[in-house]
Amino acid sequence: MxxxxxxxxxxxxxxxxxxxxxxxxxxxxxxxxxxxxxxxxxxxxxxxxxxxxxxxxxxxxxxxxxxxxxxxxxxxxxxxxxxxxxxxxxxxxGATAPPAPPATSSAQPAAPPAPSAAASPAQPAAALNGQAAPVTEEPPAESTSARVFASPLARRLARQGGLAIDQIAGTGPGGRILRRDVEEALARASRPAPTPTPAPVTATPSGEYEDIPHSRIRRAIATRLVASKQTTPHFYVRGTARAEQLLAVRAQLNQPGSPKISVNDLVVKAVARAHRLVPEMNTIWTPDAVRRFTHVDVAVAVATDTGLVTPVLRAVDTMPITAVAETTRRHAESARTGRLRQNDLEGGTVSVTNLGMYGTEEFTAIINPPHSSILSVGAARTEPVVENGTVVAGTTIRFVLSVDHRPIDGTVAARWMAEFLALIENPVRILA
CATH class of the missing domain: 2.40.50.100 (RNA polymerase II/Efflux pump adaptor protein, barrel-sandwich hybrid domain)
Structure with a gap:
């Protein structure tokens, strides 16, 4: 049926x-x-x-x-x-079929519009089952030998940006022009033209700039993080751990033929273990209660071309380290190809964001609602450390935990950081 x-x-x-x-x-x-x-x-x-x-x-x-x-x-x-x-x-x-595109006749081409006539806006389709229906495609602003297929959203963006829709290459099915095609065309059009002479430019003239249109993901990131800073009382706990044993365990795990384990995979597993040791951290704030979870779901920040997304790993506290690595890789690939499901982005109490691969020593991150904390991971660095009263060269990693003060007190976060650092310095406990 x-x-x-x-x-x-x-x-x-x-x-x-x-x-x-x-x-x-x-x-x-x-x-x-x-x-x-x-x-x-x-x-x-x-x-x-x-x-x-x-x-x-x-x-x-x-x-x-x-x-x-x-x-x-x-x-x-x-x-x-x-x-x-x-x-x-x-x-x-209770629905209607979309209207068929108007037929074109080779014998009698359409008369061109009057010079003063403006492009008419798209006309709304009939309401579908009580819901506001999507609009149909608007007719081309000028007569052409072949119809230009473009989504209404793409046409509107092109019109607002002053672009001719028939001058944009479409990447959709059958060459259909989509939103992303218009955004790319707008970005290209906003770039300054190359200088006609080969003379080197010693200074950038004042006032030159390039506008890059906001993507839906970038707008969402801005909205959520502004709301987080405005409504969530952040406090921060910092810690530094010796990383020699962590790197040695990773090297042992990455034997030929074994699934590749990253430092970040071990950190994610350590976060879940620390949440089990300090269950008060495995909570989020709701309007009526502090909600505490049985299993530890951890979000991992993944950078994509359109912005940062945080897919969630489920029940990390019960997963073997190989499963953590494989699930993280699968989520990262889905994020970069735009194939994450909504369920992949929901849930969790804590996020992990790592800029260590860029050489960043230490940074603080904004909590991703509704999570109650986010752990920032710096680079593994060789620096002077005190060992048995003697200054020696050691490998360390700096961590910063951003915490929501509504469900979590400072003493709870401090206990968590102590447990977490102990796990990093004794990584066999992470795998137990």
């Missing part, structure tokens, strides 16, 4: 999302857990998977369209289902 696929709520409080890609063609079958559609939120691209086998009978919105949560986006059928009248079936379900 045919059903409507509606835009899911990708995150609590979300009101809309963008249909980014349709991996499955119309009238094509799919299997359970196959990705039917890819949607884009402020955090990431999310694959919406099929709950059972079926066939995609009709797409109700085009790629690149922003759609309200709950609005129909596709008509799905049972395996082998081929309805004779899709439009009648949609009407029966």
């Amino acid at each position: 045919a059903t409507l696929l509606r835009m899911p709520e990708p995150a609590a409080g979300a009101t809309s999302a963008v249909v980014s890609e349709w991996p499955i063609a119309e009238n094509s079958p799919y299997s359970v857990n196959a990705a039917i559609v890819v949607i884009e939120t402020e955090k990431a691209s999310i694959e919406i998977e099929a709950e059972s086998d079926g066939v995609l009978l009709k797409r109700l919105v085009a790629a690149g369209t922003e759609v309200d949560v709950g609005a129909p986006i596709a008509l799905l059928g049972a395996p082998g289902e081929r309805p004779e009248n899709v439009e009648a079936l949609l009407a029966e379900l």
